[in-house]
Amino acid sequence: MASAREAATPVFDTLVVVGPGLIGSSVLRRAQQKGTLARQLIAVDVSPEARARVEELGIADRVMADAAEAAALADCVMLCVPVGAMGPVAEKVLPVMRPGSILTEVGSTKVSVIEAITPFLRPDVAYVPAHPMAGTEYSGPDAGFATLFEDRWCLLTPLDGTPPEALSAIRTLWERCGARLREMTPAHHDRVCAIVSHLPHLLAFTICGTADDLADETRSEVLDFAASGFRDFTRIAASDPVMWRDVFLSNREALLEMLARFMEDAQAMARAIRWGDEDYIVDRIQRGRAIRKSLIENRQA
Amino acid sequence: MASAREAATPVFDTLVVVGPGLIGSSVLRRAQQKGTLARQLIAVDVSPEARARVEELGIADRVMADAAEAAALADCVMLCVPVGAMGPVAEKVLPVMRPGSILTEVGSTKVSVIEAITPFLRPDVAYVPAHPMAGTEYSGPDAGFATLFEDRWCLLTPLDGTPPEALSAIRTLWERCGARLREMTPAHHDRVCAIVSHLPHLLAFTICGTADDLADETRSEVLDFAASGFRDFTRIAASDPVMWRDVFLSNREALLEMLARFMEDAQAMARAIRWGDEDYIVDRIQRGRAIRKSLIENRQA
Numbered sequence: 001m002a003s004a005r006e007a008a009t010p011v012f013d014t015l016v017v018v019g020p021g022l023i024g025s026s027v028l029r030r031a032q033q034k035g036t037l038a039r040q041l042i043a044v045d046v047s048p049e050a051r052a053r054v055e056e057l058g059i060a061d062r063v064m065a066d067a068a069e070a071a072a073l074a075d076c077v078m079l080c081v082p083v084g085a086m087g088p089v090a091e092k093v094l095p096v097m098r099p100g101s102i103l104t105e106v107g108s109t110k111v112s113v114i115e116a117i118t119p120f121l122r123p124d125v126a127y128v129p130a131h132p133m134a135g136t137e138y139s140g141p142d143a144g145f146a147t148l149f150e151d152r153w154c155l156l157t158p159l160d161g162t163p164p165e166a167l168s169a170i171r172t173l174w175e176r177c178g179a180r181l182r183e184m185t186p187a188h189h190d191r192v193c194a195i196v197s198h199l200p201h202l203l204a205f206t207i208c209g210t211a212d213d214l215a216d217e218t219r220s221e222v223l224d225f226a227a228s229g230f231r232d233f234t235r236i237a238a239s240d241p242v243m244w245r246d247v248f249l250s251n252r253e254a255l256l257e258m259l260a261r262f263m264e265d266a267q268a269m270a271r272a273i274r275w276g277d278e279d280y281i282v283d284r285i286q287r288g289r290a291i292r293k294s295l296i297e298n299r300q301a
Numbered sequence: 302m303a304s305a306r307e308a309a310t311p312v313f314d315t316l317v318v319v320g321p322g323l324i325g326s327s328v329l330r331r332a333q334q335k336g337t338l339a340r341q342l343i344a345v346d347v348s349p350e351a352r353a354r355v356e357e358l359g360i361a362d363r364v365m366a367d368a369a370e371a372a373a374l375a376d377c378v379m380l381c382v383p384v385g386a387m388g389p390v391a392e393k394v395l396p397v398m399r400p401g402s403i404l405t406e407v408g409s410t411k412v413s414v415i416e417a418i419t420p421f422l423r424p425d426v427a428y429v430p431a432h433p434m435a436g437t438e439y440s441g442p443d444a445g446f447a448t449l450f451e452d453r454w455c456l457l458t459p460l461d462g463t464p465p466e467a468l469s470a471i472r473t474l475w476e477r478c479g480a481r482l483r484e485m486t487p488a489h490h491d492r493v494c495a496i497v498s499h500l501p502h503l504l505a506f507t508i509c510g511t512a513d514d515l516a517d518e519t520r521s522e523v524l525d526f527a528a529s530g531f532r533d534f535t536r537i538a539a540s541d542p543v544m545w546r547d548v549f550l551s552n553r554e555a556l557l558e559m560l561a562r563f564m565e566d567a568q569a570m571a572r573a574i575r576w577g578d579e580d581y582i583v584d585r586i587q588r589g590r591a592i593r594k595s596l597i598e599n600r601q602a
Contacts, residue, residue: 133526153525153526192519196523196529197530200508203534204533205585205588206567209589210500210559212591212592213562213566218493221497222497223592223596225454226596226599227454228494228501229497229498229505232533233533237592238590238593239590241587249574249577249582256571261511263567265510265511267564269506270557270560270561270564273550273556278546281545282543285506285538287506287510288538289539292438292509295524298527
């Protein structure tokens with residue numbers, strides 16, 4: 001842990017947040033509130049509306065339209081754009097970044113984001129891939145809040161060449177956001193996120209679509225009677241479409257593998273129901289209960 | 302609506318609740334609290350532990366082991382046993398029920414429960430199938446509470462031969478439990494419940510099982526990082542295994558149809574992800590958001 005004196009020293013001089021949406025604007029709010037993340041905060045967004053909103057919210061010292069122009073001023077550039085935009089934005093900012101500065105990003109998938117960024121890396125700019133596992137179903141600069149990361153996990157997937165000082169700086173930044181840290185390989189990260197997050201979202205979107213395709217009468221009753229279980233699936237189905245499209249495509253391999261496993265299991269359950277295999281059905285339900293119990297014991301439920 | 306004077310008259314003289322679990326014990330608590338459901342409350346359970354617990358809780362005037370012995374004393378017998386037990390219990394109680402009395406039940410599926418009970422029906426005992434759509438992931442006499450049914454739906458699926466006075470009495474009983482009422486055919490009921498309740502439960506049990514089958518390292522991380530979506534699926538996965546086994550088997554046809562539709566949709570999503578069909582993915586996600594929005598507007602979310 002940092003001492004009181006160290007904690008008072010900002011991690012960075014100038015932090016540039018590209019994409020002040022839910023995650024990015026939460027980092028800005030936290031940085032502004034604590035004063036120990038960076039001395040100067042610059043927000044970058046291609047959208048004039050988003051820039052205007054960030055100005056109104058007053059959560060950055062400067063708001064700029066051009067990522068490269070901002071990146072040239074920074075000792076840390078944090079990309080908070082949808083995972084599909086990480087490569088193109090990295091291509092823009094990396095050539096102008098200062099020697100010794102750090103590039104980091106918050107993508108929900110790691111293997112493909114690292115692949116997209118790697119071609120543009122420079123030996124004198126450190127790259128630290130990170131994934132703060134926090135979010136709500138809302139998006140945009142107004143959706144953020146300073147406590148979003150408190151007691152939430154931030155997964156770090158450092159590469160072989162990631163300099164320890166750069167990793168340490170990004171660790172400190174997320175610790176000061178209140179996050180708990182864990183390091184793992186990018187591939188393992190993607191498998192874990194496929195099962196804990198991407199597959200549940202895919203299933204939630206899918207069941208909403210299945211319900212939407214039903215005859216009108218039944219569909220209206222789905223809305224009336226949603227409290228019986230369906231509703232629990234819809235909270236996460238309210239998330240941002242472009243972000244999730246990018247996540248699904250970006251974590252294609254791991255997600256399709258988890259979905260395939262799930263489909264096999266669902267088919268096996270269907271077969272057990274069709275043929276009245278009571279033991280199989282009870283066994284699968286009991287596993288669900290056991291996992292729920294573990295979550296409650298882990299205080300994750 | 303009943304006038305103040307009518308509201309003060311109990312609907313029944315003696316109400317027998319067979320199976321004082323979550324639903325049954327909630328009816329007993331409500332009946333005891335309001336005094337307008339029945340003058341006398343009898344709870345029946347085959348389990349000595351459940352009987353002892355109901356005695357300790359003091360939520361019935363009498364607690365009995367034998368359903369037939371109790372049914373002979375009642376003007377209304379309400380079966381609150383798992384759907385697979387409805388037929389056998391009906392077979393026991395119907396021969397001894399008083400002429401003019403009412404048999405009702407609270408099964409989560411209707412077509413197969415009605416089929417199971419029908420062979421034992423008598424012309425002088427009315428049968429009113431009902432389904433209070435309320436519940437928690439807990440079960441047993443301790444899990445119930447008097448307000449469980451408030452503002453929740455109770456679906457009634459009267460048959461061609463159901464006498465209007467009997468239907469009206471059961472409607473009043475559930476209204477006095479605080480429920481909102483809707484009537485529909487048994488087959489339509491089963492389709493609606495398959496999509497709003499049974500399929501979400503099946504998917505929740507299945508994803509928990511899929512996660513449980515992963516390598517140890519990943520499984521432990523599923524528990525650590527569950528907040529990212531997986532957790533929302535586990536609340537309903539904590540439900541009672543025997544009850545759900547019975548529900549799945551009892552609503553086999555409608556559930557397998559909804560599951561088949563869902564699997565087709567999930568396969569189509571998998572294909573879109575594999576081949577990068579961005580428009581398809583975004584369209585499906587947007588449908589999910591639209592349904593969530595409707596739920597919020599319906600105040601069901």
